Amino acid sequence: MAIAKAERLMNLALCLLGTRRPLSKRELRESVEAYLEAGSDDSFNRMFERDKDDLRELGLVIETVESLDGEIGYLARRDSNRLPPITLDAEEAAALGLAAKVWQQARLAGAASGALQKLRAAGLPEDVDPYEAHGALEPRIPVHEAAFEPLMLACRDRRPVVFDYRKANAAQPESRHVEPWALECWRGHWYLAGFDRDRGAERVFRLSRITGKVRSRGARFTAPVPDVVTVRETVAGWAGETADRSALIRLRTDAGYPLRAKATGVRELGDGWDELEIPYGHGLDAWLVEFGPDVVVLEPAELRADVVDRLRAVAKG
Numbered sequence: 001m002a003i004a005k006a007e008r009l010m011n012l013a014l015c016l017l018g019t020r021r022p023l024s025k026r027e028l029r030e031s032v033e034a035y036l037e038a039g040s041d042d043s044f045n046r047m048f049e050r051d052k053d054d055l056r057e058l059g060l061v062i063e064t065v066e067s068l069d070g071e072i073g074y075l076a077r078r079d080s081n082r083l084p085p086i087t088l089d090a091e092e093a094a095a096l097g098l099a100a101k102v103w104q105q106a107r108l109a110g111a112a113s114g115a116l117q118k119l120r121a122a123g124l125p126e127d128v129d130p131y132e133a134h135g136a137l138e139p140r141i142p143v144h145e146a147a148f149e150p151l152m153l154a155c156r157d158r159r160p161v162v163f164d165y166r167k168a169n170a171a172q173p174e175s176r177h178v179e180p181w182a183l184e185c186w187r188g189h190w191y192l193a194g195f196d197r198d199r200g201a202e203r204v205f206r207l208s209r210i211t212g213k214v215r216s217r218g219a220r221f222t223a224p225v226p227d228v229v230t231v232r233e234t235v236a237g238w239a240g241e242t243a244d245r246s247a248l249i250r251l252r253t254d255a256g257y258p259l260r261a262k263a264t265g266v267r268e269l270g271d272g273w274d275e276l277e278i279p280y281g282h283g284l285d286a287w288l289v290e291f292g293p294d295v296v297v298l299e300p301a302e303l304r305a306d307v308v309d310r311l312r313a314v315a316k317g
Contacts, residue, residue, distance in 0.1 A: 011032045012032055013055055017076045020075075060076055062074055063077065147163065150214040154214070155180045159180075160221050161214050162177050162215045164210070171314065179195040181193045182194075190208075191206055191207065243284075245280045246277050247280035248276070248277055249295055250275055252272055252273060256294055259278060262279060263276040286310065289307055
């Protein structure tokens with residue numbers, strides 16, 4: 001059935017592209033063999049309208065023209081359906097291929113592959129493979145969170161969402177009402193940047209801490225969305241990537257390798273402990289809690305207090 005529909009769409013597209021004048025529904029029905037098999041006029045009309053919408057969604061520009069006698073006709077002008085020359089170098093093609101790989105684990109895998117096929121047809125060099133890794137290591141962007149796809153669609157459609165979110169120091173999740181701005185991937189984790197309506201300020205949410213379903217609420221929001229650069233800086237700051245000072249911690253020997261990788265200084269203390277100096281930015285307290293008894297914060301005092309508060313909240317839960 002899928003092959004039959006694809007063939008029908010192809011035949012309809014060829015008819016609309018090959019004509020120099022608008023064709024009526026009657027003429028199109030007589031020209032496309034699959035339409036001759038339609039049992040009734042109503043069945044043909046429904047099939048034709050679906051096919052026309054599908055072709056438009058695929059990017060074909062179909063014009064509707066009314067003749068002097070009031071008859072409606074359709075055609076797809078070649079000049080309206082011809083893309084300008086597209087030139088992509090190897091790095092740009094690799095970036096598109098990496099973006100398409102994100103959707104391989106989501107429902108839009110077919111759409112991503114179709115987009116790359118369109119670029120190939122529009123002039124993407126044959127010797128450039130968008131899916132090929134251009135380096136010794138092949139980059140991957142995992143998309144495992146169930147919240148990713150509904151949030152991506154909400155960002156695209158500018159629709160507010162509601163979801164339950166569990167903070168790192170909370171035993172129970174809380175309901176959040178958010179105007180979503182953008183999704184960003186940092187160090188293998190996805191984050192949502194948006195406007196938290198309950199708190200009246202911008203916030204960043206880690207998708208792995210969203211529990212339950214993401215639900216859309218209300219009509220499209222009209223509040224302005226920051227530009228991409230600003231959103232990325234916000235995500236980086238809330239994810240702990242922007243550090244403006246240093247912290248001193250004790251870390252068990254042979255533990256906490258991610259912390260060791262970020263350390264700017266390491267000193268052996270003996271008795272199974274090391275002393276590390278690490279960058280201190282927003283979100284560090286939540287990250288340190290994940291290492292449990294393997295980490296002890298020495299300074300600054302406010303970071304130590306934040307970590308202790310989080311640990312106490314977890315213990316109470």
